[in-house]
Amino acid sequence: MFRYVLAGVKDGFMINYGSGGIGSEIIANRLGVGPTSDCASCAYEEFFLTSLALNDPALTVDIPANVGLEALLPGQVPPPGTQGPKANYVIGAEDAANVHHSYLNDFVKFRNTHIGKEQHVFHLHNHQWLFNPNDDNSNYLDAQGIGPGAGYTYEMNQGGSGNRNKSTGDAIFHCHFYPHFAQGMWYHFRINDTFSAGTRLAASGTGYHTARWGSGQHHAGGRRTRLSRWRDRRGHADPGRGAAAGQGPGAHAG
Numbered sequence: 020m021f022r023y024v025l026a027g028v029k030d031g032f033m034i035n036y037g038s039g040g041i042g043s044e045i046i047a048n049r050l051g052v053g054p055t056s057d058c059a060s061c062a063y064e065e066f067f068l069t070s071l072a073l074n075d076p077a078l079t080v081d082i083p084a085n086v087g088l089e090a091l092l093p094g095q096v097p098p099p100g101t102q103g104p105k106a107n108y109v110i111g112a113e114d115a116a117n118v119h120h121s122y123l124n125d126f127v128k129f130r131n132t133h134i135g136k137e138q139h140v141f142h143l144h145n146h147q148w149l150f151n152p153n154d155d156n157s158n159y160l161d162a163q164g165i166g167p168g169a170g171y172t173y174e175m176n177q178g179g180s181g182n183r184n185k186s187t188g189d190a191i192f193h194c195h196f197y198p199h200f201a202q203g204m205w206y207h208f209r210i211n212d213t214f215s216a217g218t219r220l221a222a223s224g225t226g227y228h229t230a231r232w233g234s235g236q237h238h239a240g241g242r243r244t245r246l247s248r249w250r251d252r253r254g255h256a257d258p259g260r261g262a263a264a265g266q267g268p269g270a271h272a273g
């Protein structure tokens with residue numbers, strides 16, 4: 020499908036190791052596959068540039084939503100049995116996505132380096148920095164043009180994480196060239212106001228592993244991923260839940 024008029028919304032640009040192009044997210048919703056397969060109200064930006072409906076940006080899962088639909092042409096409908104949610108677990112769930120975590124009021128510096136070949140405009144929502152952090156009279160910024168090989172450090176002003184308004188949740192940052200933004204060049208700066216203990220591994224308080232730890236597995240009582248919580252709400256089996264370490268679908272044989 021992306022060979023046609025939708026090439027402008029493919030996964031074409033990355034931040035860090037991930038890309039969250041809007042095209043595949045919207046098409047998946049319209050075709051009735053993936054996490055928003057049954058979301059009739061998922062229309063525009065309120066779902067494809069947040070983590071609320073689709074989970075965090077740039078997640079890699081075991082079964083992509085387009086499996087069985089790779090050759091679908093514009094105007095065709097999905098064949099029977101190819102719709103609905105498909106993924107069982109996130110690969111690398113312990114550090115899953117294009118999300119940086121912080122707590123409210125944390126002192127935060129962004130290190131922005133450009134290893135690509137085009138010009139971009141780094142833009143962060145909800146927060147600002149000074150052009151020169153050592154000069155209170157310097158320009159107040161929330162966007163910075165950046166070219167190949169360049170690098171900048173943005174020292175969050177006005178109280179750091181959460182900024183003057185003490186806002187929690189996700190502050191999106193993205194390339195402000197909209198074709199780049201739409202082709203996946205965005206990321207979240209996540210501001211927590213409650214303690215997040217992280218993922219407990221089998222080794223946490225229970226001795227050493229007795230089997231290899233596989234993707235998508237969760238220690239009993241441990242914090243679980245958004246994807247597995249989402250699947251629970253919809254009654255899908257979670258391969259990690261209750262499975263002994265090393266026995267879930269994500270485990271490596273031998």
Ligand SMILES: [Cu+2]
Nearest residue numbers: 139194196199
């Ligand atoms: Cu750009």
